[in-house]
Amino acid sequence: MRPITQILLAEFGGKVITKEELEKLSTYLKVDDVDYLVNYLIQYGYIIRILRGLYYVKTPVEFSFKSSPTIYKLLSLGMNKITENWYFGLFTALVLNGLTHEHYTTIFIINDRIARTKIIHINGTPVRIIKTKRKLFDFGIIEKDDMKISDLEKTLLDFLYFGNYGTISKELALRIWREYKDNADWKKLKKYLEKYPESIAKVVDDVE
Known part of the structure; x- marks a missing residue:
């Protein structure tokens, strides 16, 4: 999973990503099961689920220190995407x-x-x-x-x-x-x- 997590944090860190965008990234990196990928990324703290099919990707710093943005920032980014x-x-x-x-x-x-x-x-x-x-x-x-x-x-x-x-x-x-x-x-x-x-x-x- 290392290549996909590195690309994810580098390209999308601090942003909101949809499941469709994750599917495209999975296809590019030849990862077959996007649902498994999503669960893996949530479990290991790479992304935060906002709503169904909508996720916040942590920055490299947030991931390293196991921190998260404020709930208001999280919701603002998510709603702006919708x-x-x-x-x-x-x-x-x-x-x-x-x-x-x-x-x-x-x-x-x-x-x-x-x-x-x-x-x-x-x-x-x-x-x-x-x-x-x-x-x-x-x-x-x-x-x-x-x-x-x-x-x-x-x-x-x-x-x-x-x-x-x-x-x-x-x-x-x-x-x-x-x-x-x-x-x-x-x-x-x-x-x-x-x-x-x-x-x-x-x-x-x-x-x-």
Whole structure:
């Protein structure tokens, strides 16, 4: 396996690779069983599984020291490979925007391509992946340290939106809204609100 691992780390270290790309590399190096290869690379710490058919390849330094990138970097690289329309949202956005000191173990990702009905574990961290409409990605997303994060105003409206449709607890969504709404820029929030269904504007009026 040494030739393939050397090429893998040299060419793809620090990047995300798909199973199809691994298959091409396997064919080039005359490795017959790509599933065996994937399991071998995971077992011996060359790659980290992000999602089915999507893997992070460690850099030579990371492999040598048995280290990994942060979970946020890992997820950012993975989601960038899947779609340009994604961001860390909900509770994770509150944390990354420095708005709460509460500890939330689950990381929330909003995107327009994939969904997971249950929490999954990526490199040992619980992750919730939520899919939503494409039109909700044109506003309220900031980039910081190569991460995409919803700003406070979008985060609050997302809580109401996903709470209203049962993706998260409605009671919890309303509690978060009441706790943080006074910190929001209401001019910006009202502008964002135009992008959401009218039912969300009604919720805002009812709980404002």
